Structure formats: structure tokens, C-alpha cells
Amino acid sequence: MITYRPEGVYKGPHFFILNKGLNSGKPLKKPCPNCFVVCCNSETEKESLYWIVYSLHQGKQFQISLVGSVIPFIRKNDLIKVIKEAQKRTYSKPKAVQKTVSSLLQLEQQEENYKRIQASIKQLKQVLVHQLIKS
Structure with a gap:
């Protein structure tokens, strides 16, 4: 290190x-x-x-x-x-470590999916507000 x-x-x-x-x-x-x-x-x-x-x-x-x-x-x-x-x-405990790592990887992927969904929702809100103000 x-x-x-x-x-x-x-x-x-x-x-x-x-x-x-x-x-x-x-x-x-x-x-x-x-x-x-x-x-x-x-x-x-x-x-x-x-x-x-x-x-x-x-x-x-x-x-x-x-x-x-x-x-x-x-x-x-x-x-x-x-x-x-x-x-x-x-x-x-190599098997327990591998199982934990596998679970952590799945959770990280899920977290990334939620972040993408959250970003999409934020964009949609902005579009809706923009449309309201523009019309």
C-alpha cells in the first residue's frame, strides 16, 4: 500500500x-x-x-x-x-466470503438501477414543470 x-x-x-x-x-x-x-x-x-x-x-x-x-x-x-x-x-471461510461478495454485487447493481430510475424521474419532473410554464 x-x-x-x-x-x-x-x-x-x-x-x-x-x-x-x-x-x-x-x-x-x-x-x-x-x-x-x-x-x-x-x-x-x-x-x-x-x-x-x-x-x-x-x-x-x-x-x-x-x-x-x-x-x-x-x-x-x-x-x-x-x-x-x-x-x-x-x-x-472462502465460501461465505464468495456468497457475501455475490450478494454485494447484486445489491450494487440494484443500487445503480435505482439511481438511473431516480435520474429519469427527475428529468420527467423537469419536463412537466417546463411544459406547464411554457403553455
Whole structure:
């Protein structure tokens, strides 16, 4: 795990983890200025780590490691410690992990569908209001 640098080139399987703000610990597919880069040996390792970090973030497990009074952030060593502990707990349960990941993927797809529907509804409202005002 290294600190993200915009000029850096990250080859091989990798993902990003937000390190500042109340969403510290959130895994990201695309980088942002305040994040770490997690470089992995394989796509399988990347997926496994990504979903462990995702689960920890959703379960608010990084909140206790946040420091800073104005802008909270998580230290790299604290982040690594929490992730390693979670890896140890899930290592002996590959089927349960796979089932959870599958469910999370389905929920993410459903969430994306709802976002598209919500955007369509917003556009329809704008059209209706525009038609009312125009006529």
C-alpha cells in the first residue's frame, strides 16, 4: 500500500482507498487526491482485498481508527492493521466470503438501477414543470 501520486503509473491489479474525511477507508475503482493505492499480485487477490475493505467500510470498522479534529483521516499503518485482522478472520471461510461478495454485487447493481430510475424521474419532473410554464 502506497500513497497515491497523480504522476505515478500503477501497473498490475490495484485499487484505491480513500484516506481523508468521514469516508476514510472507502475502496475506490478510480483514484482521488487523498487516497492510498493497493497493489496486488493477481486479479483474484485484488478482488478479495477490495471486498474485504468494502465490507469493513460498510460496517464502519475504520471509524475507530480515524484521527484529526478538523478533517478526520486514517493512518496507513492503522488501515493495514484493520485489513489484516479482517483477512485473518475471513481466510478460513472462502465460501461465505464468495456468497457475501455475490450478494454485494447484486445489491450494487440494484443500487445503480435505482439511481438511473431516480435520474429519469427527475428529468420527467423537469419536463412537466417546463411544459406547464411554457403553455
